Amino acid sequence: MKWERPVATVFGLGRLPGAPGSWASLAALPPAWAIVWAGGPWALAGAAALVGIAGCRAAAAYERATGERDASAVVVDEVAGQWLVLATLPLDPLAYALGFAAFRLFDMAKPPPIGWIERKISGGPGVMADDVAAAACAAALLHLASWGLGDGVLF
Numbered sequence: 001m002k003w004e005r006p007v008a009t010v011f012g013l014g015r016l017p018g019a020p021g022s023w024a025s026l027a028a029l030p031p032a033w034a035i036v037w038a039g040g041p042w043a044l045a046g047a048a049a050l051v052g053i054a055g056c057r058a059a060a061a062y063e064r065a066t067g068e069r070d071a072s073a074v075v076v077d078e079v080a081g082q083w084l085v086l087a088t089l090p091l092d093p094l095a096y097a098l099g100f101a102a103f104r105l106f107d108m109a110k111p112p113p114i115g116w117i118e119r120k121i122s123g124g125p126g127v128m129a130d131d132v133a134a135a136a137c138a139a140a141l142l143h144l145a146s147w148g149l150g151d152g153v154l155f
Contacts, residue, residue, distance in 0.1 A: 004061035007054055007076055014073035022104055024075035028082040029096055041087045048083035052128050055080055060124030070118070070127050081107065081131030088139040095142075102138035107131060 009015060016023045035044045055076035062074050085103045089095040110118060110130065114137065118130040 004058040005065070008058040008062040008074045010075050010079055014071075014075040020072055020075050021078045021107060024078040025082040025100060025104055025107075028079045029086070029100060032083050032086045033091065033096065035083075036086070036091050044083055045087040048080050048087060051076060051083065052080040052132070055128050056124035058124070059127035063123065063127075069122070074127055077128045077131040078107065080128060081135040084132065084135035085138045085142075089142065098142055099138065102142050103135060106134035106137045106141075110134075111137075 006012070010024050010027065013024045013027055014020045032044055035047050058076055059070075059074050062071060063069060082100065082103050085099045086096060089099050106114060107130075114130050114133045117133050118126065120126075121129045
């Protein structure tokens with residue numbers, strides 16, 4: 001498990017006290033901004049997919065090594081999920097703040113189908129899948145709210 005543990009814990013962020021998932025999501029914001037600034041939203045979506053693929057393998061290896069299922073120290077899934085939300089939003093501080101808040105809300109509350117996905121899918125793909133679902137729900141909520149409030153109110 002040479003590279004898997006640092007990737008799974010996002011180089012130790014998963015060991016921070018309190019809410020490691022929130023720390024990882026917060027830490028994901030500056031690199032997301034840089035990726036979008038340099039390459040656009042599709043570059044961020046591609047980076048999220050790569051992190052998701054590596055995260056599946058890293059989370060599975062972490063589970064095998066520790067015996068913990070979906071350990072709180074594994075936060076690579078938060079980075080991938082956060083990036084997926086941000087890939088749908090404009091490069092704007094308010095949009096990023098709302099994207100962070102919406103993603104954390106769905107990731108922590110785990111309303112259906114997110115909670116079902118977390119319970120039913122195991123291993124590395126299960127660790128990643130509920131965050132992908134939380135990202136989809138967060139992005140949908142933000143875009144529906146923006147549309148409902150009128151053009152330019154949110155972003």
